[in-house]
Every structure is written in C-alpha cells, then in structure tokens.
Amino acid sequence: MNKPRRPAPLLPEEAGRDLPLLAVCAILIFLACLSVIGAAGAWQAASGWSGQLVSEVTLQVLPGEETNGDEAAREAGALASGLPGVVSVEVRARSASEALLRPWLGNARLPEDFPVPRLVTLEIDPENPPASGALDALFADAPYRVIVDDNRLWAGAIARASATVRYFAIGLVVLMCAAAAAVIVFAARAALSMRRDIAYALHLVGAPDRFIIALFQERFFMLGLKSGVAGSLMALLATLGLGYAGGSAGALFFLPSLAPGWGIVVIVPIAAFISGAISGLAARLAVSAGLQARWS
Amino acid sequence: MDQPSSDSALSAEAGATPAVRFDNVGMRYGRGPEVLSDISFELPRGSFQFLTGPSGAGKTSLLRLIYLAERPSRGLVSLFGEDTSVMERDALPAFRRRIGVVFQDFRLLSHLSVFDNVALPLRVAGQGVRQYGEDIVELLNWVGLGHRIDALPPTLSGGEQQRAAIARAVVSRPEILIADEPTGNVDPEMGRRLLRLFVELNRLGTTVLIASHDISLIRSVNAPVLELAEGRLNRRARSV
Numbered sequence: 001m002n003k004p005r006r007p008a009p010l011l012p013e014e015a016g017r018d019l020p021l022l023a024v025c026a027i028l029i030f031l032a033c034l035s036v037i038g039a040a041g042a043w044q045a046a047s048g049w050s051g052q053l054v055s056e057v058t059l060q061v062l063p064g065e066e067t068n069g070d071e072a073a074r075e076a077g078a079l080a081s082g083l084p085g086v087v088s089v090e091v092r093a094r095s096a097s098e099a100l101l102r103p104w105l106g107n108a109r110l111p112e113d114f115p116v117p118r119l120v121t122l123e124i125d126p127e128n129p130p131a132s133g134a135l136d137a138l139f140a141d142a143p144y145r146v147i148v149d150d151n152r153l154w155a156g157a158i159a160r161a162s163a164t165v166r167y168f169a170i171g172l173v174v175l176m177c178a179a180a181a182a183v184i185v186f187a188a189r190a191a192l193s194m195r196r197d198i199a200y201a202l203h204l205v206g207a208p209d210r211f212i213i214a215l216f217q218e219r220f221f222m223l224g225l226k227s228g229v230a231g232s233l234m235a236l237l238a239t240l241g242l243g244y245a246g247g248s249a250g251a252l253f254f255l256p257s258l259a260p261g262w263g264i265v266v267i268v269p270i271a272a273f274i275s276g277a278i279s280g281l282a283a284r285l286a287v288s289a290g291l292q293a294r295w296s
Numbered sequence: 297m298d299q300p301s302s303d304s305a306l307s308a309e310a311g312a313t314p315a316v317r318f319d320n321v322g323m324r325y326g327r328g329p330e331v332l333s334d335i336s337f338e339l340p341r342g343s344f345q346f347l348t349g350p351s352g353a354g355k356t357s358l359l360r361l362i363y364l365a366e367r368p369s370r371g372l373v374s375l376f377g378e379d380t381s382v383m384e385r386d387a388l389p390a391f392r393r394r395i396g397v398v399f400q401d402f403r404l405l406s407h408l409s410v411f412d413n414v415a416l417p418l419r420v421a422g423q424g425v426r427q428y429g430e431d432i433v434e435l436l437n438w439v440g441l442g443h444r445i446d447a448l449p450p451t452l453s454g455g456e457q458q459r460a461a462i463a464r465a466v467v468s469r470p471e472i473l474i475a476d477e478p479t480g481n482v483d484p485e486m487g488r489r490l491l492r493l494f495v496e497l498n499r500l501g502t503t504v505l506i507a508s509h510d511i512s513l514i515r516s517v518n519a520p521v522l523e524l525a526e527g528r529l530n531r532r533a534r535s536v
C-alpha cells in the first residue's frame with residue numbers, strides 16, 4: 001500500500017500503432033540526409049577542382065617577328081616569378097606546345113622558325129594570389145605577346161555547377177521536411193480525434209489547452225527523434241556502403257569518398273534534432289488547431 | 297441523520313453572488329428543439345440541492361451548462377458571478393478546476409488505473425504524486441475501492457466505476473460539486489454511503505447539486521429540490 005507510485009503517461013503508449021508512421025518519417029529523413037551528404041560531396045569535389053584550377057595559371061607566350069620563342073618564354077617566366085603570389089614557374093619546352101598542337105596539325109614536323117606559342121605554367125599561392133590584372137600589366141611593354149589563362153572560365157563553371165547542386169539539395173531537403181511535417185500533422189489530427197475522450201476528460205478537470213498540446217507534442221517529438229536517428233543512420237550506412245562498394249559508384253552519386261573522416265557522423269544528432277523539432281512543432285500546430293475548433 | 301448546511305445560514309454568510317445563477321436560460325443542441333426553456337434558479341454558495349425529473353427532462357443538459365461543456369442558446373448562466381457566455385476559452389480551465397463533476401457515464405480513462413484516474417484533477421493542477429498519493433489511497437478506501445486501486449476501469453463493475461468517478465470529482469475539494477445520477481448503479485446501502493460523502497463535503501463549504509430520480513435517496517436528505525419536466529423548472533419546497 002505504501003509502495004512508491006509512478007504516475008502513468010496520460011496518453012497511452014501504442015507501440016505497434018506508431019510503427020508505419022515511424023517508417024514513413026525515417027524514410028523521408030533518410031532521403032533528406034542522402035541529399036545533404038550528396039550535396040556536401042559534390043561541393044567538396046567542386047572546391048577541390050576549382051582550388052586546383054585557381055592555383056595554376058598558364059601563360060601563352062607568342063613570340064614576335066624578331067624574338068626567339070625560347071628566350072621570350074624564359075624572360076616571361078623570370079618576370080612572372082618576381083610577382084608576389086607566384087610560388088614557382090615552369091617554362092615548358094617547345095615540344096610541349098607541339099604536343100598540344102598535334103591533334104590539329106598531325107605528325108607533320110613544323111618548320112624550325114614557325115612561331116609556336118610557348119607555355120609557361122605558374123603555380124599561384126591560392127591564399128594570396130597576385131592582384132587581378134597584375135600579370136597582364138607585367139607584359140604590357142614586352143616585345144612579345146602573352147595571353148594569361150587563369151582558368152577563370154572553368155572555375156566559374158564549376159562554382160556555378162556546385163552552387164546548382166547545393167540549391168537543388170537544399171530544395172530537396174526543404175521538400176522532404178515539408179512532407180514529414182504534413183504527415184505528422186495528419187497523424188496528430190488522427191491521434192487527437194482518436195483520443196478525444198482523453199482531451200475531453202482533461203478539459204473537464206481543468207486542464208488548459210497547453211497541457212493537452214504538450215502531451216501530444218512530447219509524444220511526436222520522441223517519434224521524430226526516433227525516426228531521425230533511424231533515417232540518418234540508414235543514410236550513413238548507405239554512404240559507407242557505396243564508398244566501399246567502389247569509388248565509381250560513389251562518384252556517380254557525387255558521394256564523398258569519406259576520406260575526410262568521421263565528421264559526417266554529426267549528421268545523426270543534427271538530423272534527429274531537426275526531425276524531432278519538425279515533428280513536435282507540426283503536432284503542436286495540428287492539436288492546437290483541433291482543440292480551438294471547439295469551445296469546450 | 298444527514299443534515300446539509302441550511303440555506304438561510306449560508307446566504308447570510310456568503311453575500312450576494314451565488315455559486316451558480318440561471319436567468320431565463322434556453323438551450324438547444326444544434327438546430328434541434330429547445331431541450332431547456334426559461335430556466336431560472338440560483339445555487340447559493342454552500343447550498344445543497346437536488347435536481348430531479350423523468351428521464352429526458354433535461355437534467356444532464358442543465359448540468360452541462362454549469363460545468364461549461366455547453367453554452368446556453370439564450371439567457372444568462374453565471375458562475376461565481378461571471379457570465380459564461382462571454383468567457384474566453386483561456387478562462388475556462390480556471391473555472392473548471394473549481395467544479396467537480398460526476399458524469400452520468402463516468403468518463404473514466406480506460407488506460408489509466410483507478411488511482412491515476414482519481415489523481416487526474418490534481419495532476420492537471422500541477423501536484424506531484426508525493427503530495428497526493430496518500431490522500432487518494434485514503435479516499436479510495438473510504439468509497440470502498442481500496443482493493444481495486446490498480447485496476448483498470450473496464451475491469452470494474454458499474455458501481456465500482458461510479459465510485460471511482462465520485463472520488464475523482466471530490467478529490468480536489470471543489471467549490472461546486474455536480475453529480476449526475478451518482479447512485480444509479482449502486483445498491484441502496486452504498487448509495488446512502490456516497491450521499492454522506494457529498495453531505496460531508498457540503499459541510500466543508502462545497503456547493504452541491506445532485507441530479508437523481510431516486511425518490512428514496514432524495515428523501516433521505518432534507519434539501520431543496522429542483523424539478524424538471526420537459527425542459528421547464530418547477531421549484532418544489534423541500535424533499536421531506
């Protein structure tokens with residue numbers, strides 16, 4: 001008779017009944033996590049590529065009538081190496097340029113005095129690149145012409161592509177969160193109408209709406225938390241699986257190689273919390289609206 | 297034997313505002329006919345009254361107006377001097393906590409034990425099990441449910457459910473107690489025992505209104521009787 005009592009939960013536990021709902025939410029979270037992981041991978045790859053492109057500048061040196069191509073290239077290289085932000089300079093031999101022209105000119109040997117442009121590759125400090133236009137200004141007075149190719153076009157294209165991927169992923173995540181919220185609103189309404197007796201009894205013993213809302217909100221927050229953990233774990237396993245199954249499959253889906261490490265595991269608590277918050281909030285809105293619809 | 301506190305003593309002490317006041321109240325469900333018409337009466341604070349009348353006369357509907365489950369379609373219902381028709385939703389819980397209700401159909405929550413059902417009003421008011429645990433055990437012993445504390449309502453007999461519902465209604469010592477046919481499912485002996493609980497509560501200051509058509513029960517207490525017939529009220533002097 002004096003044994004300590006623990007008050008029972010006011011909303012009955014319904015282990016089995018929540019299962020389909022849990023599954024739907026977990027699948028939505030799974031898909032949302034996959035698109036986040038995918039977008040992160042694509043972004044990582046893109047910034048790797050554009051980093052490479054940005055850290056390399058190619059000079060095409062076009063010798064004039066009177067200048068010797070090799071000399072002009074050496075001179076251009078020496079000038080460029082004096083510029084702050086240029087880490088190293090590699091003057092390519094004439095044969096390197098000829099190799100590039102071969103697809104157009106075939107194997108025919110070019111005359112010795114044919115003005116083949118020479119290539120000079122500059123390695124740029126990406127943290128501290130030369131001011132834009134500085135390279136062009138350097139060669140303004142030279143007796144040969146220099147075309148500076150800093151790969152900006154490519155870098156821009158990659159940046160645009162990765163931005164597109166990112167926006168697409170954000171859009172997908174927003175859509176899936178909205179779908180999860182809609183499912184929860186639907187489920188919370190059903191739960192309230194199934195549990196009208198409880199809401200009614202609580203009202204009549206003087207429970208304010210917020211007391212009843214909190215019961216449902218807590219229930220659905222826990223449900224969202226569970227499905228968030230389940231869905232993000234599935235996404236993590238799928239990513240790991242794809243990563244191990246072979247780089248090719250991973251690359252196909254823009255999934256990161258996971259070389260960066262286990263940092264990606266943070267997606268589980270983050271997804272769980274966001275999913276719980278969405279679910280709790282959606283239930284709160286649904287139940288609140290459901291209760292307000294009646295006076296008593 | 298059972299003598300509720302008398303009306304005259306009370307009105308002197310409690311002043312002007314009655315616990316409940318009806319002025320020309322009419323009520324209909326949806327677009328149906330009026331089930332209550334031109335109802336006017338008062339429950340002075342601390343009074344003890346019966347509400348009687350044949351089945352379908354409107355007893356439950358009248359009580360629903362008092363415990364704020366319905367609003368009148370015309371006329372004025374006031375609780376502790378406040379007009380219920382202009383009460384905001386947010387104001388209702390505070391009023392409901394001052395009213396204990398024994399529903400005709402009990403309305404116990406089937407997934408909660410008898411103990412937890414009876415504790416409901418205290419839990420809603422924010423009390424912890426440490427505060428109310430012993431009181432509830434004592435109260436359940438008093439209504440003869442000491443041995444069914446952990447039972448679920450569906451496993452109780454009608455009379456046992458009724459006693460659990462009564463315990464829930466009185467556990468928070470409400471200012472008004474509304475009981476809708478509270479002895480309909482128990483034998484006469486238990487009926488008188490439960491009635492004594494209401495009288496006891498009334499002695500401590502609670503305003504009591506009991507709907508019943510059990511004449512012998514009504515006769516066992518010397519108290520005013522409100523008689524409903526086809527939605528209209530005839531005031532009868534005393535029950536005895």
Ligand SMILES: Nc1ncnc2c1ncn2[C@@H]1O[C@H](COP(=O)(O)OP(=O)(O)O)[C@@H](O)[C@H]1O
Pocket residue numbers: 325328331349350351352353354355356357358
């Ligand atoms: N929820 C309801 N909707 C429509 N009519 C109702 C409802 N409840 C009761 N009534 C009608 O109101 C009248 C009075 O019922 P009620 O108040 O339950 O009487 P009593 O409690 O005296 O038996 C009856 O004619 C009944 O059919």
Ligand SMILES: [Mg+2]
Pocket residue numbers: 355356357400476
């Ligand atoms: Mg009735």
